[in-house]
Amino acid sequence: MKIRFWGVRGSVSAPGPQTIRYGGNTPCVEVEGEGGETFVIDAGYGVVGLGQRLMEQGNGTTVHLLLTHLHWDHIQGLPFFAPIYVPGSQVIIYSVSVKTAQAAMDRLFTSVYSPIMGVENLGATVAYEEVTGVFRLGGVTIEPVILDHGVPTFGFGIQDGSKMVFHATDHEGGDRHCDSRLVAAARGADLLIHDAQFTREEYRRYRGWGHSHTDAALQNALDAGSRRLALFHYDPTHTDADVDGQLEMAREQVRDTSLEVLAAQEGLELEF
């Protein structure tokens, strides 16, 4: 199984010299199964780069897009996702509800916000699937788990044979009930991708905003017995040096455990 990070920044894109190493584009993660089945989690502006790569591979693609939720930073890249304009291509959107996903697409492409002037002007076919429980894409099994983020938000457990990745953003760690669901589903994950928007100090001011601090991500990774933790969804005000600091402190705290911590970086590819 392969994981590619196309966008790792939370809330709003933050381009500039201060974010060049980890990346400033909003979330998008690509997952490739052992059998070659590919799917995409979230369509922040990171999805634009993925779209360009898919175009180079030729037309007529089917894109399976899993949406954690419908906050702008997780869907705003769709109007600039090249395959969505290609007749013969298909984009299948998996989300909490077909009705709200359709409403989100209508808003993204409506004439007041977009020169495309309506979702009916897309070249590709857009289909909607409501995620109500465990489902399969080729040989990959996907288990949705509701996270703590204000609006209904999915974490996704992705299992391919003996390999497992758990994708957990956006999530405010700390609520025992909600964390226990996440931990149970992420048990033994080879990789846990976890919201780490804030440092512990910052979190004091942002409690209730639906995001985790680094220590909460660490706690969930330790409780789940994950092999690796990837910090993800950085605050737009965080510079590369800030993320370095988050990573360094996290590694220091789990020095005596077998958990390996890394900070997700645009362009990073992990293989299990």
Add this chain to the structure above:
Amino acid sequence: MLVTFWGVRGSYPIARRDNVRYGGNSTCVQIQAPGEAPLIMDGGSGIRVLGSTMLDGPFNRGEGEANILVGHTHWDHILGYPFFGPFYFAGNRFTFYSAGQAEADLPLILEGQHEELHFPVPFDELRAEMVFERIRPGEQFTLGGFTIEAVQLNHPGITLGYRVEHRDAAVVIFTDTARIASVQQGQGMSEAVAEEGLATYQDHFHRGLVDLCRGADMLVHDSHFLEDEIVGKEHWGHSTALDALSLSREAGVRHLMLFHHAPEHGDDVVDRKLAFTRQAADGIGLKVSAAREGMAVELSETKK
């Protein structure tokens, strides 16, 4: 009058290793003059960074006042508003000037960005006072010592360009506009063409742009496409650098600032666009620059 660029990128904000010199934030321009409430044109992702600098002053005490000139409401021009810090402080006062839209008025359009499905903070939790004024293309109005005039541009929906004068200084900002000769994009334009005839309407529209730019110290203009890239995309509502140069020359503009760089263009491409345009402008007494994030241009107010 000081013009500062906080976002110069068109279509969407983009973080790339090879665009950090010009910058990847989408459009936002600030205009300041001594003793005046600042003007802000557009709320692309650049406005987040502007907002954090404004919180060093009266906007952090709820004593700030600014006027916002809305060009249009496509995503790249509004997606930064929910991240503009000064909106969250009670006591600050913002007046938006916009053309409105047939489908929805500006408050509804901004509120739409705060729908619960899409954003965690409801619109009514923005504590600053917000006032919405509707203006018509061709209308002139004053804000303190600023004199402002708007014109409709050739871009899908209703898009305004603005001329802003303070004492003897004048800047014109056309963020998004296409050659009128190839296609008419703006709301109401096809009706006007039907009424006046194509040639007359084109001439009329073009005269309007030239008149508004006449003698401006600086024209900030859409230069999205390279000359070969616009072929087949004339209807996308954007210009090339040579389109901008041609208007500058005809209107006797002093300084052309290339703006709305395409997200696909790295710094080296913008460098080449600039070099090519400078070469084309050689000998006509026009200064040409390419807008960079963080760049501030002072326009002399007492030269004439």
